[in-house]
Amino acid sequence: MDGTSDRFWQEKNLAFFGAVSASLSHEINNVFTIINELAGLLDDHMLRLDQDLPIDPKKLKEISEKIAKQVRRGEALVKLLNRFAHSADHWIAEVGLREMLERIVTISQRFAMLNKAGIQTQFPGDELLLRTSPFLLQQAVFHCIRMELAAADTKRMITVGMERSAGGGALILVESADPVRRTEERDAELAFIARCMEELGGTLERLPGEETIDCVRLGLPPAPES
Amino acid sequence: MAEDKILLVDDEVEFTNALAERMQTRGLEVDAVDSGMAALEAARGKDFSAIILDLSMPGMDGIETLKRLREENPDLQIIVLTGRATVEKGVEAMKLGALDFLEKPVDIQKIMEKIELAKGKKRLLMTKRFQEQIDNILKKKGW
Numbered sequence: 375m376d377g378t379s380d381r382f383w384q385e386k387n388l389a390f391f392g393a394v395s396a397s398l399s400h401e402i403n404n405v406f407t408i409i410n411e412l413a414g415l416l417d418d419h420m421l422r423l424d425q426d427l428p429i430d431p432k433k434l435k436e437i438s439e440k441i442a443k444q445v446r447r448g449e450a451l452v453k454l455l456n457r458f459a460h461s462a463d464h465w466i467a468e469v470g471l472r473e474m475l476e477r478i479v480t481i482s483q484r485f486a487m488l489n490k491a492g493i494q495t496q497f498p499g500d501e502l503l504l505r506t507s508p509f510l511l512q513q514a515v516f517h518c519i520r521m522e523l524a525a526a527d528t529k530r531m532i533t534v535g536m537e538r539s540a541g542g543g544a545l546i547l548v549e550s551a552d553p554v555r556r557t558e559e560r561d562a563e564l565a566f567i568a569r570c571m572e573e574l575g576g577t578l579e580r581l582p583g584e585e586t587i588d589c590v591r592l593g594l595p596p597a598p599e600s
Numbered sequence: 601m602a603e604d605k606i607l608l609v610d611d612e613v614e615f616t617n618a619l620a621e622r623m624q625t626r627g628l629e630v631d632a633v634d635s636g637m638a639a640l641e642a643a644r645g646k647d648f649s650a651i652i653l654d655l656s657m658p659g660m661d662g663i664e665t666l667k668r669l670r671e672e673n674p675d676l677q678i679i680v681l682t683g684r685a686t687v688e689k690g691v692e693a694m695k696l697g698a699l700d701f702l703e704k705p706v707d708i709q710k711i712m713e714k715i716e717l718a719k720g721k722k723r724l725l726m727t728k729r730f731q732e733q734i735d736n737i738l739k740k741k742g743w
Contacts, residue, residue, distance in 0.1 A: 400683050400684060403683040403704060404612055404615070404704075406705055407615055408614045408615045411619050411622065412614075412618050414622055415618050440618075444614070487658055488656070488657075488661075489658070490658050
């Protein structure tokens with residue numbers, strides 16, 4: 375890689391890491407905000423005791439259950455952020471493809487929700503193990519999803535799937551229920567995804583025609599024999 | 601006397617439910633909606649003393665909602681309450697006529713202070729509008 379290329383990847387990698395960290399930390403802040411209000415609500419009820427007013431134990435139980443639910447939501451988000459951060463530990467590593475795709479789909483759900491869209495997964499069969507760059511592969515899939523989301527009308531559904539390819543590698547499919555019209559911006563996104571796949575020794579295939587993008591297929595080579 | 605009406609606009613329903621209950625305990629009448637479009641609809645039907653508005657929402661975001669609410673009624677007092685409180689967003693919201701810009705999580709006391717401020721500002725604007733109407737009538741009659 376020359377200096378320009380290094381700078382290109384540094385910027386892209388940082389932008390991806392930043393977008394995901396900002397989104398997840400925003401979600402975690404939402405959890406704290408809800409817990410803050412629920413704790414305040416508990417305080418309000420306890421103040422009634424000072425005024426010799428009756429309090430409803432059912433109401434207190436309901437609030438404490440809501441706090442517990444938010445704590446669980448917060449824990450899941452922290453774990454997600456932690457696993458995502460650790461995916462940058464080793465540039466090349468053994469990757470469980472299903473687990474990685476589930477992670478990047480969960481991360482992308484907030485982006486989908488803001489676009490009033492949804493993401494579903496189709497992972498038939500067993501886990502596929504690959505030796506690849508988890509950080510770069512996540513980035514390629516994330517960009518595929520965002521490209522589909524940027525075109526999303528309300529209630530668009532995006533499907534992320536995976537299957538074993540004939541040569542022993544893997545295929546990742548990112549598909550929209552409705553065809554996505556090609557634009558200059560989306561073509562630039564596709565060019566970047568193609569560059570990611572090239573770095574990964576894989577392929578990118580866009581289906582089907584000149585004017586629309588119905589499905590993006592990312593092909594990954596098999597793990598080398600150890 | 602009628603209670604002061606407040607509109608909460610936020611897609612985190614658990615948050616608006618809890619905050620609405622706390623505000624009701626403090627003597628306010630509270631409506632809550634989960635989108636910018638619903639906020640526009642609600643603001644057309646009722647006279648709110650203040651609107652508390654989130655920025656990050658599905659569909660129409662908070663900045664666009666703020667802009668459209670103020671276009672439809674420039675007297676609306678809108679307090680932005682967001683988890684994405686950057687200086688740039690704050691400046692943008694204030695330029696669009698927000699009364700204040702608060703960062704989540706926030707103390708209820710602070711929100712109540714801002715609502716008092718909104719009520720005061722709204723009273724002033726109403727007095728001003730009333731005075732303008734009186735002046736116009738007097739002018740028409742040549743008094």
